[in-house]
Structures are given as C-alpha cells and as structure tokens.
C-alpha cells in the first residue's frame with residue numbers, strides 16, 4: 001500500500017464523492033416491531049453560562065482523585081478492557097456486602113436494565129413498570145420485542161402497587177420499581193414494597209432501580225439490598241452516573257442471584273464497560289466520604305428548591321431524589337419558559353410537568369429568582 005492510500009484510510013472523502021442518502025432505494029428488511037420503539041429523548045443541552053438542570057447530573061466536576069486515576073490509564077487506550085472487571089466487581093461486592101458473583105456490570109445501568117429484560121423476556125412477554133417513570137424503560141422493552149405494561153402512578157405521583165399487582169398476567173416476566181421514581185421523586189413505603197414483592201409470583205423478576213438511592217432521606221427507606229437478601233426473585237440496579245458523578249463514563253451494575261447474574265453476562269455487550277470507567281468507579285468507591293459531602297449539599301439544594309416552589313404556589317412534589325417534579329399540567333410550558341428566561345434548563349413533559357434537577361446553590365438561586373420574577377409580574 002502506498003503512503004497516499006494509507007492516509008486516505010483515515011482521511012476525509014475525496015472532493016466530489018459526498019454521499020447523498022436520499023438517492024439510495026431502501027431495500028433492507030426491517031425487523032417487525034421496530035416501528036414501535038420510541039426514540040430516547042435526552043434532557044436539553046444548556047448554552048454556556050446557563051444552569052443545566054435537565055438530566056439529573058452531578059453539578060460538580062469529577063473528584064481530583066478520579067481524574068488522577070483515569071489520567072494514569074490513558075496510555076492503555078489501545079488495549080481492550082478487562083471483561084471480568086474483577087477489581088471493580090470485588091469493590092462493589094464489598095460495599096454492598098454481597099459476593100462478586102452477584103455483581104454484573106454494564107455501560108451505564110441503562111445497559112444493565114436492557115440485559116435484565118433480554119435475559120427474562122422474549123417477544124410478546126410483558127414487562128411492567130409505573131408510568132410516568134424512567135424514560136428508557138418503554139424503548140428498552142420494545143427493542144427486546146416484549147410488551148411494555150405501563151401502570152399509571154397514583155394521585156400522589158407514586159407507584160400504585162395494588163394496581164401493579166392486579167396487572168400481573170401469565171405473560172409478566174419482569175417488573176421495574178424505580179425507587180425513588182424518576183421523574184417524580186416519590187418513594188415506595190418499605191413495608192408496602194416488601195408485601196408487594198412477597199405477593200409477586202416467584203418466576204417474575206422484580207427489579208428495584210435505585211439510581212437515586214443516595215439522595216433518599218425517608219424515615220423508613222425501602223431497601224433494595226434487604227429485599228435482594230430476602231427474596232430469590234429480586235434484583236437491584238445501581239449506577240455511578242448520579243451520586244458518583246460519572247454520567248459521562250457509562251458504568252452501572254445489577255446485584256442479582258447467580259442464575260440471573262449468569263444470564264445477564266450472556267446478553268451483556270462484550271467490552272461495554274471501558275477501562276477508564278472501571279478505573280473511575282474503583283476510585284469513586286474509595287472516595288465515599290468526599291462524595292457524601294457533595295450528596296448532602298445536593299439534598300440541601302433539593303429542599304431549598306422544593307420549599308421555594310411551594311411558597312410560590314407551584315404544585316411541587318416532595319422528593320427523595322436529586323430533582324423536584326412540578327406537576328404543572330397545562331402550565332408546564334409556561335414554567336419551562338419562565339425558567340429558560342432565567343437561564344435554567346429543566347426537563348419538561350408538555351401537559352404533564354417539569355422536572356428540575358438539584359444542582360449547586362447558584363443553580364437554586366436562579367430557580368428561585370425566576371419564581372420571584374413571575375410573582376412580581378402577576379402582582380403588578
């Protein structure tokens with residue numbers, strides 16, 4: 001090969017060869033059912049200087065210790081990651097007082113949720129979850145060919161566990177309980193969740209998605225790990241994206257009993273969890289004290305924001321996560337515009353409500369200033 005040809009391999013297409021997709025006649029067979037897969041809608045991006053409160057991310061940059069650990073691994077980018085990820089799995093197992101064989105990793109807990117669905121449900125099986133809940137559930141279920149069964153939240157914007165029990169059929173394979181729930185921030189009662197799990201047939205997997213568990217300050221917190229220890233048909237989902245502030249690196253995990261865990265590994269994306277992600281997660285588990293300070297600050301900002309919303313007359317829902325849901329209904333677009341005018345980017349579900357992530361004290365100041373400005377206008 002000549003040196004010219006080699007450079008062409010990585011270079012831009014030659015002038016005049018621009019690809020025009022509209023000229024291609026589409027003849028490829030499409031898998032039936034794909035038209036039912038809804039596209040994932042990401043939280044809006046923010047312009048520089050605005051408060052990005054649309055994706056429940058940490059307002060803090062990565063810890064210095066995490067940046068150092070990751071930087072030290074950059075020279076290994078030409079290598080595939082270790083699929084076994086023994087170091088990280090041992091550290092996670094230790095933290096959660098389970099065995100390493102109970103830990104299955106994925107490229108974010110979204111990928112682990114996908115593994116769980118693919119491991120237990122096939123075409124025409126049913127996967128149940130509350131609605132509204134995590135945006136990814138419906139598409140992940142559709143992608144697998146299974147049928148999403150959405151059980152409406154109750155009037156408190158919380159899981160309606162009795163209705164979910166009633167919705168179980170012979171085709172139900174998996175039930176997601178998102179606790180605290182995204183986007184409403186509500187939690188299920190510990191005793192009620194235990195009774196629910198106990199009433200679910202043992203061949204149906206109950207997955208307790210605890211993406212926001214670190215922010216939960218409920219009096220009697222429903223504890224996914226305790227339910228995992230007690231019941232063979234429970235698995236727990238955790239992520240490094242929220243409290244640990246590693247959303248950009250994509251790493252999450254399931255805690256599952258051995259037969260389930262083995263099946264999850266079968267359907268996992270090979271090499272899905274990068275070496276940098278494994279390294280950052282291990283470093284984060286060694287910095288829990290430092291992270292807890294940050295988590296407590298976010299909880300404080302959540303409470304400040306909630307109190308401000310209530311004082312301003314908004315139908316905010318008390319939250320145990322790192323965001324607050326305002327069930328603004330038909331006024332959602334207005335609230336979104338008001339926040340945007342004060343450089344706050346929130347997550348708005350038109351006609352339903354607005355979810356505002358808890359960020360720094362300055363972020364909360366902006367939200368409160370927006371509410372005060374609206375109040376001044378109405379009063380004028």
Ligand SMILES: *Cc1c(COP(=O)(O)O)cnc(C)c1O
Pocket residue numbers: 056107108109110111134178182209211238239240241242247250251252
């Ligand atoms: C953000 C979130 C996750 C985590 O997703 P990652 O893929 O780990 O970033 C999982 N479940 C819920 C309910 C979430 O809101």
